[in-house]
Structures are given as C-alpha cells and as structure tokens.
Amino acid sequence: MRTVVSRLIQSRSSLPRPFMMTAPINGRYLSGESNKVDEPFKVEEAETIQAPPPPTEKLLVLGGNGFVGSHICREALDRGLSVASLSRSGRSKLHDSWANNVTWYQGNLLSPDSWKDALDGVTSVISCVGGFGSNSYMYKINGTANINAIRAASEHGVKRFVYVSAADFGLVNYLLRGYYEGKRAAETEILTKFPYGGVILRPGFIYGTRSVGSIKLPLGVIGSPLEMLFQQTRPLNQLPLVGPLFTPPVNVTAVAKVAVRAATDPVFPPGIVDIYGIQRYTHHKSK
Template identity: 75%
Template sequence: MDPPSPDQLLVLGGNGFVGSHVCKEALDRGLSVSSLSRSGRPSVQAPWADKVVWHKGNLLEPASLKDAMSKVSAVISCVGGFGTNSQMYKINGTANINAIRVAAEQGVKRFAYISAADFGFVNFLLQGYYEGKRAAEAELLSKFTYGGVIIRPGFIHGTRQVGSLKVPLGLIGSPLEMLLQHAKPLNKLPVLGPLLTPPVSAASVAKVAVRAATDPVFPPGIVDVYGILRYSGQK
C-alpha cells in the first residue's frame, strides 16, 4: 500500500451543511479533498464541488469505507442526524464508531469529529442523539489517543445550500454569538445555563476542524464552543 499523502483529507458527510463548509475550507488551504456520503456528489453547482473527489459509501457498512480511507492522512466526520432514539444512536454513534475503527485500521494519522455541546435537559429529550455522540467520542479517544480531536459546537449558523437556493441561517445566529460569548459564567447554571452556550458559524467550525485534522501540533481532546471561537480567530 502506498503511504498516504500528508495533505490528503477525507470529509465524511461533505455534501451537508457543515461538511460543505469543511470541504471549502480545506480546499482554500490547498489540501487535496475527498468526501464520502451515502449520496455522493451533491446536486449543488459550485466551483468548489468540482475540486472534491466524491465517494459513495455507508458508514453502517464498514467495508464500503476502506477504499476511500486507504490513501488519506486525516479524516473529518460531519455525520449526524435526528430521528427516533434508536435511529439517532445508530447515525451519531454506530456510524461514526465504524468510521473511526476503519480509519485506525487503514493507518489514518488524525481524526476530527464534529460532535455537539451539552444542552442540559435537552440531552435527556434527545437521549439517543447524545448517547450516540458520546459513544463515538469515547471510541475516538481510544483509537486516536494522540491525533483525535472532538469539536463540540452548539447551534451552528451560516448559509445552507438547499437546491439552487442559499438560506441564510446567520440572520439569527450572528447577533446571538456576539451576545452570548460574553455570558460564559451564566452557562454554569443547572437548567438555563447550557441554553446560553453561544452559537458559532459553520465557517468557524470548519476552520477549526481542518486545522485539528491536519496540524500535527494541534492538541488532542475536546474543543468546546469557546475553544472554537478562540481557535477560529487565530491565523
């Protein structure tokens, strides 16, 4: 097997809202970018999409991941979703655990996982979602002790591409971010506190994810919302 290129990045779920921002950020940094998802190339017509190598695969079928991961040095997973508790655990937990295990087997050096911040009682309401996320996090820290980074944003704002339309989710998110990033002490309150976690832009999450996956000196472990704001502001 040929050794992976040091600038070869695979984005899982690269055709989604956050994933597309990750692909664009990586391309802007001069990286070679590929993406794997169940649907493959997105329908969006944009110059950046022509520069990505698109793979079809299913994270619930580990064998379908091996080829896409065989020659990459880093992986970023943007895979997640909602549904029943069992569906949420499968999408957020089992699927990502499979990806982490295959990446480790294929010799991938670094793996960044876009998880989710705690929201207090919301965690109970979305039990399968958060249990799945935390199970995937535990697997990542086990398999990628020195090269695994967990990114935990809350609400993510930005522009979502829906077919040929661009829906600006930042109209609410941006002012909230400015307001709530100064309310950090209040988020220690048991019920209200977690809901005061500031939102972050999809571009900021993407910037931190790409850096975490490709910078060998980026510290492993968990990056919370305030870490996202701090790292994304650095050059």
C-alpha cells in the same frame, strides 16, 4: 658549552623531515627543505541526492455534502489539500466550482464494504455525520456509524481524526437521548483509537448560509446576533439545568477552519474543544 651546542645542532638535524616546518603563513605551512607551499587537502564534493517531495496530505470528509461538511471541503481545498468526501448520496448537489475538485464517494458507514476504498491514501479524517429521528436511529447514525469509521481509519493508519460532535444542552440532552448517547459513544472511541491525534469539536447551534436546493437560507441573520449576545452572558452558562441553553451559536466558517486545522496541524492538541475553544482557535493562525 660548545659540546652542548654541538649536540643540540646534531639532534635537530636528525629530526624527521615532517617535523622541520616553519611557522604557518596564512594557514599554510612552508617546508624547511623547499619554499613551496604545501597543497591543501582536497575534499570531494558530496553527490547531491534528489529527495522525493513530501507526501500530499489527503483529507476525507465524512458527510461532505452536508451543511458543515461542504464548508469543511471548501476550506480544505483553499489550504491546498487533496479532498475526498464520503456520504450515502455521493456527489454534492451544489453547483459551486469548488465541488469539482472534490473526489466524491458513495457509501454507507453502517456497511463497511461499501466504502473501504475511500480510505486509500488518506492521512486525516473529519466526520460531520449525524442525524435525528427515533432514539435507536439517532444512536445508530451518531454513534455506531461514526464508531465504524473511527475503527476503520485507525486500521488504515490514518494519522488524525476530527469529529464534529455537539455541545451539552442540559435538559435537551434527555429529550434527544439517542442523539447524545451516540455522540458520546463516538467520542469515547476516538479518545481510545486516536489518543494523540483525535480531536472532538463541541459546537452549539451552527449558523451560516445553508443551501437547500437552489435556495440559500441566511441563518446568520439569527445566529450572528445571538452569538454576540451570549458572549456577554457567558456566566449564565454555569447555571444548573438551564445554563447550557446560553451556549453561544458559532459560525459554520469558524467550525470549518478549526476542523481542518485540527486535522492537519500535528501540534494541535488532542481532546475536546468546546465552543469557546473553537472561537479562540479561529483567531489563532496556524504555524
């Protein structure tokens, strides 16, 4: 027995010193040779790297000096975006203070060389371009002009493209064939070039305060009551031929809010948003 104990003592004394440690005290070990507490490992503090601020979003509004376009410009400025506008007439004739914060470009979408610089640094585009006239003219303005803009934006790496189109109005579509054929051609181009960042808004009659020179036309006097009325007659919208005529009007402010959100919110779903979708998104706050 004494022999076994003696051997155990000898084997213990032969262990390397690192193994001759006592139990941990407060997370540290005491050396068996001395009662000094081992120094904890020192970790050098990582060097702080100054990351550059995120790039500022720049929005280009095509037709920003028009009725809908001007409201979109103002809404975008209120959200802190950098805003530019492109139109054939250039700077807006509005004397409102917000207009001074917009970069105004003059150019014709049918002549790409006249506005190629307007896309520099742009992250998203909203097009409000459209017009009435002969069928050939309407197709050119509503279709060809917007298609040129969509293709140019895609080539410049623009992330999102929002197009303010128009709701179907049944028989009216035939009477304004060039208008609607042009709109639908532009819609097809968006879905092709911007499958993940293209949004098409299809409002009906857009009402609000429209400025004509120094005169302000309160279109809401008519549009607002009609919107409330047609909300109650929504089932009539499903009637053949005449049903689309019951599409409710929508406030221009609502269109502007949804357009800017669709152009800047990366989780806003791509595709077509009808009048009821516009009304629904108006009441949903973006994250």
